[in-house]
Structure formats: C-alpha cells, structure tokens
Amino acid sequence: MGNAKGMPKPMLSNSKLSKFDYVQLSDPTYFRSIMGALQYVTLIRPEMSFSINKVCQFLAQPLEDHWKAVKRIMRYLSGTLHHGLLIQPAPVHQPLSLIGFFDADWAADPDDRMSTSGACVYLGPNLMSWWSKKQPLVARSTSEVEYKSLA
Incomplete structure (x- = not known):
C-alpha cells in the first residue's frame, strides 16, 4: 500500500460496519496485527480515534467489509503523513483556559444499537x-x- 492513492477521510460518514456480513477473512491474524499497530496511531493523530475504534470492535471475527x-484508513494515513499535533505557546495576554468538546451519536451501531461518544479537551490553544x-x-x-458522553 506504499504507493496507494490517499483518501480525504479515514472513514465515510455513512459507513455502517456490521458483524453480520458473512464474508469471512481468510487470515484474521493479519487483520488483528494491523489493527494493533494502528492503535498506536491514535496517540498522535486524534482524528483517527473514531475510525480505528470502530474497526477494532470486530477483532474477534473480522469480515471482508x-x-x-x-x-x-491506511490509504488516508499514506496521504496525510505530514499531519500531526501542533503545540503552541499560550498567548501571554490571555488567561489559560480549559475547554472541552463532547459529542455522541444515538444508537448508531446497527448490531446492538449502542452509542459512540467522543471528546477533546484543550488547554489554551493546544x-x-x-x-x-x-x-x-x-x-x-x-x-x-x-x-x-459528558459524564
């Protein structure tokens, strides 16, 4: 996948992954090892947290979808290798603020109707x-x- 075309987003917004697809992978061990490596990506790429979390829910029985x-996800990463976290000094004339953003979907998982929530917390501009x-x-x-999600 080294010379694959990059993707604009790691996952489509209307993507509904399910455990009831019936087309099994021939080598689930390879799938699991790649997902284990991709979990490290979430440490420095916050935009990847949702999509990697979503796919990791199917480690027990990965399917073709x-x-x-x-x-x-890997094509998105190959097209955005230059992205990362930017740490900036806080402006001297402004007080340091702690701001949090929280969001959740409602019963979006097609298999068990569970919700997925997420958050990001900023200290100053970082x-x-x-x-x-x-x-x-x-x-x-x-x-x-x-x-x-807030609790």
Whole structure:
C-alpha cells in the first residue's frame, strides 16, 4: 500500500460496519496485527480515534467489509503523513483556559444499537486529551446519550 492513492477521510460518514456480513477473512491474524499497530496511531493523530475504534470492535471475527475499512484508513494515513499535533505557546495576554468538546451519536451501531461518544479537551490553544468509545449501555434518548458522553 506504499504507493496507494490517499483518501480525504479515514472513514465515510455513512459507513455502517456490521458483524453480520458473512464474508469471512481468510487470515484474521493479519487483520488483528494491523489493527494493533494502528492503535498506536491514535496517540498522535486524534482524528483517527473514531475510525480505528470502530474497526477494532470486530477483532474477534473480522469480515471482508472490515478489511476494506482498514485499507481505507491506511490509504488516508499514506496521504496525510505530514499531519500531526501542533503545540503552541499560550498567548501571554490571555488567561489559560480549559475547554472541552463532547459529542455522541444515538444508537448508531446497527448490531446492538449502542452509542459512540467522543471528546477533546484543550488547554489554551493546544489539544491535550481526546477519546472515542462505545458506550456500555443502550440510551433511550439523544439527551441521555449526550449526558453519558459528558459524564
């Protein structure tokens, strides 16, 4: 994949990965080793957290659609090798602020109707922490899933 065409996004916004595709991979060990390596990418590339988290949910039984999603992630990475985190000094004339942004979808997983939430926290102009994870319980409303994301 060294000379593959880069992709503009790591995952399509309307992508619905499911465990009920029935086209199994011939070598799931290779899929798992690549996903293990890609998890390290989330340490320095916050925009990758959601897509890598989403595909990692299928490590037990990876299917052909999951492999296509991994290839798209790797094509995105090959086209954005120059991207990374930028750490800037805070302006001297402004007080240091701590700002957090949280978001969640509601029952977007087609298999179990669980929600995925994510957050990013800035200290001054710098991104300090981020995460994306699947919530452990099914939410009954959008406000409940947003509240769980914030908690």
